[in-house]
Amino acid sequence: IVLMGIALQVCHAACNGELYSRPFIESFEETPMLLAVLTYMSYGILTIFGYLRDFMREWKIEKCHTAREREEQKDFVPLYQDFENFYTRNIYMRIRDSWNRPICSVPGATFDLVECSSNDYNWTFEYTGRVVKDVINLGSYNYLGFAENTGACATAAGEVTVKFGVGVASTRQEMGNLDRHEELEKLAASFLGVESAMVFGMGFATNSMNIPALVGKGCLILSDELNHASLVLGARLSSSTIRVFKHNNMQSLEKLLRDAIVHGQPRTHRPWKKILILMEGIYR
Structure with missing residues (x-):
């Protein structure tokens, strides 16, 4: 599961400031x-x-x-x-023929493509019957190899499917909350050094629809400048104030966070109801 949006409360940042006491260099x-x-x-x-x-x-x-x-x-x-x-x-x-060839294998690090040709300037294609083997995959979201049909990921997925099935058929508020969900969230929180974390299935609606549920008017969103469009849309739909920090730059984020805590909301200078930090775990 890819964590597209990570929510950190102000207290989390304050309690874990020692994580970034040294300059962040990449x-x-x-x-x-x-x-x-x-x-x-x-x-x-x-x-x-x-x-x-x-x-x-x-x-x-x-x-x-x-x-x-x-x-x-x-x-x-x-x-x-x-x-x-x-x-x-x-x-x-x-x-266009470079981006519209059908894949006839698992979309892993390499895959097989069906060769095709066009007689009308790439408006339509005809298959030649030939398959191009072992083409390097540079355009997939399969960052961690979850789409492979062999290996550790496939074996683990098979074992979990036998035990838990392919879906819970319910929301987590009702009967869809598994011990694996809570275990994963605790692991994510431990890795990030925060009190808690929420894990969602990856997708455009995950970010665009859940961010407005977390924050609203009177809240502040600190967003990475290279965030995905789903995070940007979710932030705009939330009616929160949005401020952008430089990509993966902890000094830029810390400065905005300090200013937000010290000065509060514009004009009234009241404390923000919530401060949400939006960033992606993996970038293309």
Whole structure:
């Protein structure tokens, strides 16, 4: 289970401030300058040629109109607006076959793809019958290998399914609360160094719908600048005041937290009803 949103009360941060007494330093592999330059150049060239081809299509010079809707569809609401979907029309359609190939194996670190071809500028595809083996997976949410059909995760999942079934068929407030749920929450709280934690199944609605249940007007949300759209939407729906801290920067978060405790709410300076810190456990 991926913990997308972690709620920490102000007292938790105050009691566990010693966890971040030392400077928080992180490092990332820098993008080679040559690779960055070539990437920007490639997009620039494609963009220039895209505008050129749009101009040629407008004046009937370009005979290849397959990047736009067919003539018999002109009376329908257009799928692609000329300006809004310039990227889709002139760049994405060229490489659409790279992102729309069916997978015919477990989506693990590598997977097998069904080879396909197109005769209409990647609008539709035909299968060739050939399978491309062991392609490296760079676009999956299977961070921790839970989608594998062999290995420790699959074995453990099989054992738990035999004992507990595939679902509880009820909410945790009624008859759906398992000892494993409480054990996992205690483990998450221990790992984070806080009093308690809540664990939800991962999903867009998990964050967007549960955040408004935790906080509301008169509350403060401190949100990581690179949070997922579901966390951003949930924060906005909550009607809470939102302040953003730098990605994975504990000094930035601590400064905002100190200011929130010292100054309180704007104008009235009353203490915030709740302070919720939103951050993701795993980033792509």
